Amino acid sequence: MRLIRFSPTVLLIIYIVIRYFNPPTWWSELILYNLIILAAIWATLSSPQPDDEWGRRGFVLALLAWLIGSIASAIDSYFATEMTILSEVSYSLFYPIALFGFIRSLRSQEKSHALEIIDTLVIALSATTLISTFALRSATENISGTDFEVFLAILYPIGDLVLLLTVISVVLLQHLNLRNLFIMMGVLIYTISDFYYLWLTQSESYQYASLSDAGWLLGFIVIANSYWFAPDEESHPRSFNPIAVTLALIASSLILAISVIRPDYFPRFVLVPAFATIALAFLRMAVAMSDARKMSDERILARTDELTGLANRRRFISEFERFQKDTGSLLILDLDGFKPVNDRLGHQVGDQLLRQVAKRFERVIPCGALLARLGGDEFGALVPGDEGFETAVALRATLSFPFRIDGNEIALSVSIGEARIDPSEGGEPNLLRRADEAMYQAKRSKLGVFRWGDAIRS
Secondary structure, eight states, X not given: OXXXXXXXXXXXXXXXXXXXXXXXXXXXXXXIHHHHHHHHHHHHHTOOSOOOHHHHHHHXXXXXXXXXXXXXXXXXXXXXXXXXXXXXXXXXXXXXXXXXXXXXXXXXXXXXXXXXXXXXXXXXXXXXXXXXHHTSHHHHTXXXXXXXXXXXXXXXXXXXXXXXXXXXHHHHTSOOOHHHHHHHHHHHHHXXXXXXHHHHHHTTOOOXXXXXXXXXXXXXXXXXXXXXXXXXXXXXXXXXXXXXXXXXXXXXXXXXXXXXXXXXXXXXXXHHHHHHHHHHHHHHHHHHHHHHHHHHHHHHHTOBOTTTSSBOHHHHHHHHXXXXXXXXXXXXXXXXXXXXXXXXXXXXXXXXXXXXXXXXXXXXXXXXXXXXXXXXXXXXXEEETTOHHHHHHHHHXXXXXXXXXXXXXXXXXXXXXXXXXXXXXXXXXXXXXXXXXXXHHHHHHTOSEEXXXXXXXX
16 A cells, blocks of 8 residues: 555656656656656545545546646647647646545535535635736736637636635635645645746746656645545534625625726736626525525424434434335444443543544435434434445445544444335335344344345344
């Protein structure tokens, strides 16, 4: 595993040494250079840390888009092909995909609230608008070329700023840890390298395959290493002060107002993030109203487990009545080894452990399914459709990596019983009892996951 993790770094050192003593060649730029990106993808996917898989996949997909652009650019440069559009489009796709991946990765310790994400983007886009307005204004006055080239010359710095400022904003709302720090450092290195490339390009002093191009690779390697550090599962993210969000909206609104009064005062490209900021403000209003209604409903029904934030037994039983009308699976989960830990280390550690277990379970529960804490160290899940057994296996896999609480490394497992219901076949009576029996069979047989069936029918 150590070889996989550090293989991109080793390849980067080899590339820099070769390039320092030799001029660029097609094999060093097309083969070795892009092999480093593939190694970074491999290192990211091979990390054993528990994670939000969508965050990890987002970064990998962003790297793949960048890799396609890099390969197309190298082929275009050394073999005189016409692949410029493919490379530029691929490079452009890197930004939205990376933005999604980084937000999910940085906030993987708990499900992100839409309002917090929107506030983060409002702050980042508003800051991008201000920086673009004043810092990039003079730089873009001298941009020349076709409309497409001018568009790209504007798109890249704005994309860099949005990506960097969003990552910094999210990190500021977290308890700083090694994962967040490495992601932020990697994005900063990438942004500096990109701005340096854009400056060289505009000053007509850039040469393809300059040694400075290794800066992009270094940024990717640092980010790939971040996935080898455990997320802070006990972190409770803060929210931006509403005053900061309001000031960000006011700043973007002022720039738009001035642009209406004096159309040529600001460069046109700053209007894009400014309009996006205003659009997010309306979206924020709608989300806030929706969240307020949901919070009111939850308070009235009091159906949330106070310790883990999951649904409680009352909500589980209520949903279970409706659940039996459709095809799906009922899962009963019982933690193995929790009681000795709770007795040995105390209830405070036991409570922290239950919270972390719940957060890991939440990461893999399918959309539309319900996860609940039924009491003590027992959980239940209602999984619609045919994903019950696969979900049970995924839930068990989340506990394969030990927990770290107050300096203690704690290993846990879970026994899961599944009972399926199919209304088209007349349904299953006593579904709760049968799922419970399957769970005990999983515990006795040490299989971990057991589906109720002929082996234990009474």
